[in-house]
Amino acid sequence: MNGERKHIPVGEDGEMLVHEDDISGGNSAGLLDLAALDAHHDMAETMEDVRRAKEAVDSLGQKISSRQVALAGIVLLMFIGVLLSGWYWVLPRDSVDVETQYMQRGGHLLMSEIHNTGSREITNVVVQVHFQSVNGSEIYQTMRIEVDSIDAHSSIAGDDLEMIVVGYTVWDQYLITVELEWTDYNNVEQRQTWDHEVGYWATEFFMDKADRTIWPAK
Structure with a gap:
């Protein structure tokens, strides 16, 4: 090699200009230099694209803060709550429960409570609780309550839904x-x-x- 440095012209758009004399005459070294410079130029453009993409991601991360993410989560939970409350409070729904507690306290103590968990009033409510033999052949004692109406999402309890049964052993079933009704x-x-x-x-809950x-809304 003669140590001579070869200058390769470059056009206005950054492309290398190659003369036909460089292609002919077996000037393979010049062509290799051109290929290397072209690859270096492409790599530089790729690295520049990567740098710009990284800057865009960093900028987006700075704009979306943890506070904004938390706020979006709260809004979503509020939206779900509105949907559930609409079902619980607005949609016409019939839902009645009777809760009864049995305890052995100097006899057999029974206490009941009526829950109207529906979204509409119920009327003509009657509850009877019978304490009877295990096969149902004999009723020992009964408590009964009649209520004209129970509002939505409310409960009824009281002395009429409590009774103590004595005279029967606590060792039997x-x-x-x-x-x-x-x-x-x-x-x-x-x-x-x-x-x-x-x-x-000795204690049981039902x-x-x-x-x-x-029902569809009227």
């Missing part, structure tokens, strides 16, 4: 029968009955749920 939102009379065997435990009904 017994049957508690809960009977519920009411008139629903569509003015249809409903009735349901549940049986619970007690005596195995939550009897009537069939749920949902």
